[in-house]
Amino acid sequence: MKPPIILINYKAYENSYGEKGVEISKKIEKVSKDYGVPIIISVPATMIYKLSQILEIPVYAQHVDALRHGAHTGAILPEMIKDAGAKGSLLNHSERKIRLDEIHEAVTRIRDLGLESVVCADSYELVHPLALLRPNAILIEPPELIGSGRAVSKEKPEVITRAVNEIKKVEGVYLIAGAGITTGEDVYKAIELGADGIGVASAVMKSSTPEKIVEDFVINVLKAIDKKK
Secondary structure (H helix, E strand, O other): OOOOEEEEEOOOOOOOOHHHHHHHHHHHHHHHHHHOOOEEEEEOHHHHHHHHHHOOOOEEEOOOOOOOOOOOOOOOOHHHHHHHOOOEEEEOOOOOOOOHHHHHHHHHHHHHOOOEEEEEEOOHHHHHHHHOOOOOEEEEOOHHHOOOOOOHHHHOHHHHHHHHHHHOOOOOOEEEEEOOOOOHHHHHHHHHOOOOEEEEOHHHHOOOOHHHHHHHHHHHHHHHHHHHO
């Protein structure tokens, strides 16, 4: 993983699985290839194998359980997602929160398997302690803004700037900004404030032209990075 980081969380929308899931994924991959920017897609567990077989962009799980092999009906283990072709996993999303000890165990297991992890934090105060667990990135997302259409980069820019200060205390961990990001302007502002990338979901998954939304995001990520040089 390296900046710029663009992560799209499919959640459990109607187009996150099946043929619709394949269709949107191919559109996202085309944008990724056209601009030479890797785009991570975090997909339902049932889609990991199918998408990893046909795509070249990184496919992530949306969650893994911090459990070992054994009698754990319904569990999704890190070993399972690796076997299915995933390159990593999202962890501790506000819609799928887990305890700190579970985050630690999951991140460690994921890393030992040669996979990547992105851990979600709902406040900047958690960025430093979570970064100490050594995931590849922290995704800062104030839960009240998730899916709201009100971008964190506009509504609460101080959350990003403070999170940037916290992430600097731990070398080698990136910061991704998410929650409510809807427009290219939102993306540009997030990178300008110091984020290494952005995390989005509904803005792409609910759009009738997801490829245009993703392209706008990529263009503005690159524009913001170019301005920093």
